[in-house]
Amino acid sequence: MCDTCGCGSNSTTFTKHGEKEHHHGDGHHHDHDHDHGHNHDHSHEHDHSTHTHGRTIEVEQDVLGENNLLAQRNRGYFEAKNIFALNLVSSPGSGKTTLLEKTLVELQDVPSAVIEGDQQTMNDADRVAATGVPVLQINTGNGCHLDANMIHTAYGELELKNDSVLFIENVGNLVCPALFDLGENKRVVIISVTEGEDKPAKYPTMFDAADICIINKIDLLPYVEFDVARCKEHALKVNHQLEFFELSATTGEGMDTWLSWLRDNLK
Amino acid sequence: MHEMSIAINIVSIARKEAEKESAPSISMIELEVGKLAGVMVDSLQFCYEAACKGTLAEGSELQIIELEGQAKCMQCGNVFTIDSFMAICPKCDTYEIEIIQGKELRLKAISINEEGSSHV
Ligand SMILES: Nc1nc2c(ncn2[C@@H]2O[C@H](COP(=O)(O)OP(=O)(O)OP(=O)(O)O)[C@@H](O)[C@H]2O)c(=O)[nH]1
Ligand SMILES: [Mg+2]
Ligand SMILES: [Zn+2]
Ligand SMILES: [Zn+2]
Ligand SMILES: [Zn+2]
Ligand SMILES: [Zn+2]
Numbered sequence: 522m523c524d525t526c527g528c529g530s531n532s533t534t535f536t537k538h539g540e541k542e543h544h545h546g547d548g549h550h551h552d553h554d555h556d557h558g559h560n561h562d563h564s565h566e567h568d569h570s571t572h573t574h575g576r577t578i579e580v581e582q583d584v585l586g587e588n589n590l591l592a593q594r595n596r597g598y599f600e601a602k603n604i605f606a607l608n609l610v611s612s613p614g615s616g617k618t619t620l621l622e623k624t625l626v627e628l629q630d631v632p633s634a635v636i637e638g639d640q641q642t643m644n645d646a647d648r649v650a651a652t653g654v655p656v657l658q659i660n661t662g663n664g665c666h667l668d669a670n671m672i673h674t675a676y677g678e679l680e681l682k683n684d685s686v687l688f689i690e691n692v693g694n695l696v697c698p699a700l701f702d703l704g705e706n707k708r709v710v711i712i713s714v715t716e717g718e719d720k721p722a723k724y725p726t727m728f729d730a731a732d733i734c735i736i737n738k739i740d741l742l743p744y745v746e747f748d749v750a751r752c753k754e755h756a757l758k759v760n761h762q763l764e765f766f767e768l769s770a771t772t773g774e775g776m777d778t779w780l781s782w783l784r785d786n787l788k
Numbered sequence: 789m790h791e792m793s794i795a796i797n798i799v800s801i802a803r804k805e806a807e808k809e810s811a812p813s814i815s816m817i818e819l820e821v822g823k824l825a826g827v828m829v830d831s832l833q834f835c836y837e838a839a840c841k842g843t844l845a846e847g848s849e850l851q852i853i854e855l856e857g858q859a860k861c862m863q864c865g866n867v868f869t870i871d872s873f874m875a876i877c878p879k880c881d882t883y884e885i886e887i888i889q890g891k892e893l894r895l896k897a898i899s900i901n902e903e904g905s906s907h908v
Contacts, residue, residue: 575815577899580805584797584819584893666790697790700826700893725873726826729887758874758883 533671534660536643537678538650543660588701591669595704598676599687605786606687608703610727611711612720613693616737618645619770620711621688625652627780631787632685636675638667638692645690655679666697669704686787695720699727706786713738714747721756728759733766735779740769791831794893795839798850802898806844811900814845818897822855824873824890829854857890 536543583589599606609617618637625633635656637645646658657675659667672689681687689705691698710731712720715738721728728734734756736749749767756763766782768775798817806814821827829852836850857870861877862884868877870890876883 575899575901576809576811577897578805578809579897580801580895581897582801582895584794584801584895586801587797664793666793668793696826700790700794722874726824729824729873755874758876760873761884 533662533664535671535674535678536646536658536660538643538646538656538658585700585702588669591673592702592704595669595672595676596706599704599706602681603684604681604687605685605783606689606703606705606707608689608691608698608705608708609711610691610695610698610708610731611693611713612695612716615693615711615713615716616770617690617693617711618648620735620737620768621649621690622652623770623773623776624688624780624783625649625654627776628686628783629653631784632682634676634679634681634685634687636667636672636679636687636689638671638690640664640692661692665692665694666701667691667703668701672703684787686783695724695727699724699730707732709733709735711735711737712752714741714745714749716747718747718749718752719755721752721759725759728756728763731760731763734763736765736767737770739767739774740772791828792835792839794827795832795835798836798895799839799843799845801895803844805898806900809900810903811844812903813901814848814898815901816849816851816899817845817895818851818853818899820853820855820892820894820896822857822890822892823871824857824887825893826891827893853896855890855892858888859885860888861885 534543534545611617621635633654635649635654637649637656637658638661639645639658640661640663643658646656649656657679659671659675661667667689676687689703708731710727710733712734714736717723736752753765766775766779768779798819802814802817821829833850840846840848858867859870859875860867861880861882863882864877864880866877866879867888870887875885877885
């Protein structure tokens with residue numbers, strides 16, 4: 522059941538900043554409300570006392586095929602409107618929202634919009650809204666990732682401009698969002714120097730699926746044991762095509778290269 | 789826990805196929821999972837059972853076929869087996885490889901029971 526409105530749905534909610542109403546996505550939910558307490562030691566032997574006609578049907582379908590199809594539809598929409606869409610992924614707290622806040626302030630001459638993904642709260646949408654950029658918050662409830670269908674619903678509400686940039690902040694999670702194509706142009710994985718430099722080795726699926734790797738919080742390098750070169754080395758072993766940016770979203774150091782890369786892609 | 793959403797997808801694909809055949813129930817689902825697919829097989833098995841509850845596939849078995857990872861070297865063209873993303877070409881020591889197998893997550897086939905059969 523939805524805690525907010527008690528409507529009996531436990532699906533994803535979509536809320537525009539500044540609006541009191543939220544609504545639920547159509548039947549595409551990832552709730553985990555099943556019982557984990559029961560015994561799994563059942564046997565798979567079935568007693569076929571009367572005659573049974575079993576039959577095998579070839580299916581040959583990609584399990585994520587529906588999501589991939591919807592992602593392709595999103596991609597087509599972005600292309601038609603010349604929207605540059607970025608999917609930002611990281612562990613919780615690596616600095617996705619801070620980077621967005623700083624980026625949006627610097628990019629005020631470019632029409633932008635933001636889709637925020639979190640399990641709960643409007644906090645990140647509120648922070649982004651303070652920059653004046655249109656933002657929509659998706660609360661996934663128990664869901665650990667955004668999917669292509671949520672993005673489709675979200676941009677329908679945001680009324681994206683032509684020749685603009687769309688930032689999607691995924692749920693803070695270095696595992697699950699790796700599997701779900703949203704239709705973005707580039708996937709950006711963010712790692713901060715307060716995390717282990719071997720994160721790319723520990724979570725290779727995410728680094729394999731990314732195009733860009735941002736190493737954030739470099740202002741803290743003097744205080745932590747984090748070897749940037751070693752981190753890059755790990756990441757390149759997983760994905761030799763990764764492009765890197767080293768920056769501090771807080772102090773602004775290194776932001777220039779990131780911003781000019783963005784502008785180059787907006788043409 | 790994306791394994792839950794994946795399990796729900798699996799059951800939903802299988803259900804559609806079974807409904808096309810007007811089958812009363814599904815007894816088995818055969819799934820190919822690449823070793824680099826980013827899916828935990830144990831966790832998937834666990835969620836599968838939950839995802840099946842109250843559907844045509846309730847009580848069915850999920851048969852998982854694990855697929856080896858395979859890569860092709862972009863320098864020398866060598867094709868070799870890998871068990872992680874951080875693999876190196878054994879011939880020329882490079883990380884510049886392309887993964888050609890191991891990311892699959894494919895529903896291969898389902899076994900259905902037909903009308904008139906009993907599945908005790
Ligand atoms: N020192 C330093 N702190 C930073 C930097 N970037 C972000 N932070 C801090 O890190 C904390 C988390 O930052 P957020 O931007 O909220 O991180 P997030 O990735 O959006 O977090 P979730 O949405 O919860 O996954 C905050 O306290 C930020 O102020 C940076 O470059 N340097
Ligand atoms: Mg955030
Ligand atoms: Zn509600
Ligand atoms: Zn997950
Ligand atoms: Zn579960
Ligand atoms: Zn080679």
